[in-house]
Amino acid sequence: MAAMSTDEPRWLDSAEEETWLAMVTLLMRFPAALDTQLQRDAGLSHFEYQVLSGLSMTPGRTLRMSVLAEFAACSLSRLSHTAKRLEGRGWLHRTPDPEDGRYTLAVLTDEGMAKVEAAAPGHVAEVRRLLFDPLTKAQYGQLKSISGRVNDAIGPLRGCPSHPAP
Secondary structure, rough: OOOOOOOOOOOOOOOHHHHHHHHHHHHHHHHHHHHHHHHHHHOOOOOHEEEEEEEOOOOEEEHHHHHHHHOOOOOOHHEEEEEEHHOOOOOEEEEEEEOOOOOOOEOOHHHHHHHHHHHHHHHHHHHHHHHHHHOOOOHHHHHHHHHHHHHHHHOOOOOOEEEEEO
């Protein structure tokens, strides 16, 4: 049985707590705002758009489901349910990986690519309105650096088209 630590937790000071609460608020509100815009304008959830968009950025518009799940920061089960819905709409299809049949590939269809291309302008406009317009160039440079450092602390980015697996 492990010994219980008697060390006092490292509580947040007031500046850290204010920063944390601002970040938590942003983490909750920003995806919800993106979801609202995409649902209204494209009939897609933000998560569905991320899945389709992730595939659109890859060679052959194809990824293993496990890699796509890492990119979308979700469980394979959640991705499978979403992929089933997207297949029903004709926007992607799944097929066994010819290199290793134990894996399944998600493939963005031509119709899925058209959906991403149709949704992208509105989505980019909303990202610009919510994220870039309120900031200076120096601030979004800082945000990129801060985001990179936090992502590094979380762990390696695998499965992201802009961050290939090592």
